[in-house]
Amino acid sequence: METNNQRLLHTFAALADLGEQIANTADFEEMLRSSFHLLLGSVAIRRGAVAQYDRQRDTLRIVSSRGLEPAPDTDFSITRDHAQALAILGSSLTVSEATSEATRLMTEHPEMFTASEIQILLPLVVHDRLIGVVLLGEKASGEKFSDEDLATLSALARHIAVGINSHHLLGEVKRKAEENQRLYEGLRKIYRETVHAFAAAIDIKDRYTQGHSVRVGKYSEVIAREMGWSDDEVEGITIAGYLHDIGKLIVDLSVINSPERFSAKDSKEMSRHPSAGYEILSPISHPYADIPLMARYHHERMDGNGYPDGLKGDEIPTGARIVTLADSFDAMTTDRPYRKKLPLEDVLVDFRANTGTQFDPQVVSAFCRAFLNELEGKRERRLLNLLNRNYDNVERVSPMLTQMLVDLGEPALATAH
Amino acid sequence: MSDLSQDSSIEARRVGDAAIIYASDYLNKLSGERIERECKRQLESGRRALIINFRDTELVNSIGVSILVGVIDAAEQNTAQLIFSEMNNHTAELFQMLGLTRHVSLAASEAEALSLVSASPTVSEGLLECGDQSPLSKR
Numbered sequence: 001m002e003t004n005n006q007r008l009l010h011t012f013a014a015l016a017d018l019g020e021q022i023a024n025t026a027d028f029e030e031m032l033r034s035s036f037h038l039l040l041g042s043v044a045i046r047r048g049a050v051a052q053y054d055r056q057r058d059t060l061r062i063v064s065s066r067g068l069e070p071a072p073d074t075d076f077s078i079t080r081d082h083a084q085a086l087a088i089l090g091s092s093l094t095v096s097e098a099t100s101e102a103t104r105l106m107t108e109h110p111e112m113f114t115a116s117e118i119q120i121l122l123p124l125v126v127h128d129r130l131i132g133v134v135l136l137g138e139k140a141s142g143e144k145f146s147d148e149d150l151a152t153l154s155a156l157a158r159h160i161a162v163g164i165n166s167h168h169l170l171g172e173v174k175r176k177a178e179e180n181q182r183l184y185e186g187l188r189k190i191y192r193e194t195v196h197a198f199a200a201a202i203d204i205k206d207r208y209t210q211g212h213s214v215r216v217g218k219y220s221e222v223i224a225r226e227m228g229w230s231d232d233e234v235e236g237i238t239i240a241g242y243l244h245d246i247g248k249l250i251v252d253l254s255v256i257n258s259p260e261r262f263s264a265k266d267s268k269e270m271s272r273h274p275s276a277g278y279e280i281l282s283p284i285s286h287p288y289a290d291i292p293l294m295a296r297y298h299h300e301r302m303d304g305n306g307y308p309d310g311l312k313g314d315e316i317p318t319g320a321r322i323v324t325l326a327d328s329f330d331a332m333t334t335d336r337p338y339r340k341k342l343p344l345e346d347v348l349v350d351f352r353a354n355t356g357t358q359f360d361p362q363v364v365s366a367f368c369r370a371f372l373n374e375l376e377g378k379r380e381r382r383l384l385n386l387l388n389r390n391y392d393n394v395e396r397v398s399p400m401l402t403q404m405l406v407d408l409g410e411p412a413l414a415t416a417h
Numbered sequence: 418m419s420d421l422s423q424d425s426s427i428e429a430r431r432v433g434d435a436a437i438i439y440a441s442d443y444l445n446k447l448s449g450e451r452i453e454r455e456c457k458r459q460l461e462s463g464r465r466a467l468i469i470n471f472r473d474t475e476l477v478n479s480i481g482v483s484i485l486v487g488v489i490d491a492a493e494q495n496t497a498q499l500i501f502s503e504m505n506n507h508t509a510e511l512f513q514m515l516g517l518t519r520h521v522s523l524a525a526s527e528a529e530a531l532s533l534v535s536a537s538p539t540v541s542e543g544l545l546e547c548g549d550q551s552p553l554s555k556r
Contacts, residue, residue, distance in 0.1 A: 006514055014479035017445075034446055034480060041483030044515035046490065066483075067490055140486050141516020 011152045014042040018156055022163040029063075031163060036064045039134065039156045043149050047117070047137035051076075052164060053083060053130045060133060067137065070112050078105075086123035087130040091154040091161070095145050098122060102135065120145055122153060124161035131161045131168075188287060192239070199242035202249060206256045212330055215386055217241030219326035222382045223363060224319075226370040236288025237319050243291060244298045244323050247277030259337040274299050275308045290317055298323040303357040321360040325351075325367055328359070333390060344391055348400045352407065365408045368401045375401075427451045429459070435466035435534045437527065440474045444481035456488045460495045466534040467492060470527055472503035482515060489520045498522065502530040 018038050024031040036050050047067030051060035059075045062068075070076070082104070089097060098120035105121055106113045122134040134157050139145065145153075199213035206212070220241035224234045248256060251273050255266045262270055277295035286292075297311060297320035304312035316324075332347045342350070355364045373379040375398050387394055427448075428439035436459035441448040456467050469488070477485075492499040502524040504512065512518050524530035 006510055010479065010511060010514075017478055017480065037446070037483040038479045040486065041479030041481065044482055044486055044517055046486055066487060139516055140489070140520060142519060143516065 007148075011042060011155075014038050014152075014156060015159070018159050022159055022166075028167045031167075032064045032160070035156075035160045035163060036066070036134075039153060039160065040066065040136075042152055042156055043145075044140040045136050045138070046140055049135045050124075050132060050160065051135065052132040053078070053124075055083070055130075058083065063132070068117065068135070069114065074112070076109050076112050078108075082108075083130045086121075086133065087125050087128055089123055090125045090128075091122065091158050093123070093150075093154075095120070095147060095150050098145070098150060105133075105135070120150070120153075122157045124157055124164065126161050126165040131164050134160070191287060195239050195242050198246060202243075202245050205248060205253065206245075209331075209334065209336075212334065213242050213245055215330045215334075216244060216323065216326045218382060218386060219329055220319075220322050222370050223322050223326060223366050226366040226373075227318075227322075227362070232288065236286075236291065237294070237322060239286070239288055240291045240294035240319055241323055241326055243281060244277065244295050244327060245273060246280050246295060247273030247275065249280070250276045257337075261338045271299070271307050290319055293317050294319040294323050296320070298327055300324070301358045302360055306358075316360075318360070318363075321363050325359050325363045329367070333387060341390055344387075344394065344397050345400060348397060348404065352404055355408065361408050365405060365410055368404045368408070369410075372398060372401045372405070427455050429455050431459075431464070432531060433534075434464060435468055435531065436464045437468040437470055437530075439470045439472070442473050442475050444471075444474055444477040444485075446478075446480040446484075449481040449484035453484050453488055453491075457491055460491060460497055464497065465495070466498040466500070468500045468502055468524075468527065468530045468534070470502050470530070471505070471508055472527075474505070474508055477508055477511060482511070482517070485512075485517060489517065493520070498534060500524055500530045500533055502527055 018035055021031055021034040021038060024034070032050060036048070039045075040048055047065075049062050049065035049068050049070065051062050053060055054075075057075075058078060058080055060078050062070050062072050062074045065072055086101065089101070093101070101121040101123075102118040106115070106118055117137055118135045119138055120136045122136070123130060124132040124134060134153070136145075136153070139149070196214075199217065202213050203210050217238045218241070221234055221238040224237045229237070248270075251269055255262070255269045258266060274296050278292045281292035281295055284292075294317065296308065297306075297316050300306035300309065300311045300316045300320060301324075302313055302316070302321075304310050328350075329347065332342045332350065333344070335341050351359060351364055351367075355361050370379065371383055374381050374384050375395055384394060427441075430437050436456075438452055438455050438459070440452055444452070452469065456469075459467060467488075469485075489499060499520070500522040501512065501518075503526060504523070509518075509523070522530075522533050524533055
């Protein structure tokens, strides 16, 4: 085979192999090492190095080398002017220019390189910016570098430059993504803290229901988790629980704090709070879906006799149905000005009596399962920790919960307990 | 006396003070690095002649060339003789074109390669007289 053809084929093969190496984004060091080996092997060069340019520090850092004194990770300085000159030269420089750049670098850094160790320097340039340099020693053939050699090496070097640049860009994108994630987490934290503050503000207004909003949030969280909701959805409904009574902020203080049962007029005033809550929450961009709707519909009933819109069954968002049960549970298990807290058994009797009319059977089921699981030590004690403040011997309701699950059509679950 | 190759994926054997290392059909990064490791190991263990047998080699890519240049350097630094044997025409032309043949001895057969070792001043006299042709690995 003619030497020229052989050389051409060898170069083509090197370019094809280089494409494969550059595509290895998983291991940058290995990509660089292999690509550099390919470049050296394309013309059989005995020694050389690839150095990355750091424009902040005006340094070149050896990132891969073979047969040269400076080991990888060695830094050496380069003036901004020199870097700019190399960027302008790009990869279309002549042999004479590549040689004189090599000489210039060796002269500037006699401590790094021995005389004639580097014969040519190829700038690595992408979008007119210096990315790094390739330093190359003598050819195995002992011949001088030809224009043809330089064309081959420059073509390969361009690929390596793109590989390095892509790695930088990927790194930058990753850093930005991490920064955005941190910012996002920060914003979520601020959001959660703000919601907590709101919940506290709502509860402070009503001196008889202190801590109600936070407890409703926590009960809703337990039920939603039992229903298999995702972490994000669970967090969303917890927030919805915290904010479900935010509309009470516009209700007259004397009505809220009335020690008597509400009069018809007071009831009308109080019944404004779900719609008011919706109006307050709607303009806010919540990171979770449907929070305003959960506030609006937490007094709706499955039979359509609730308010403000008289929605029925599936027309009521599931989240709102969860908050409804959580809200009722907390209302019945805490003292009110007009009555004491109900015994737990009575609360469960109320749930059983109103399942399907006021409460969603699936939500009641989930509540019973969660309650039983906690009583049997199968779940973290969330409900129990809240209830134990007000009740002794909570375990006694286990048979009731089991029976309710049977009644709700979950005998297998009930038996398992 | 035998000295098994530590890399079971590479064929190598020792003949006196020389080590014969067999290149695979495609000399690329993976197989090239195996050869490089084996050559360096043989040099470190005192071999002063390395024969790389290319009888199975159909293709050598640029990384393979670069690795062989590294082996040439390592042999020179250890004042060891490096012989390439049984190259096909394509490989021989490639190595010649790239100048690798300036740094190594060439042999058409393994026997010729071994005879070149015996002629080398870097090999101790009488080495082959011992007739030590022990397998290093698969052979």
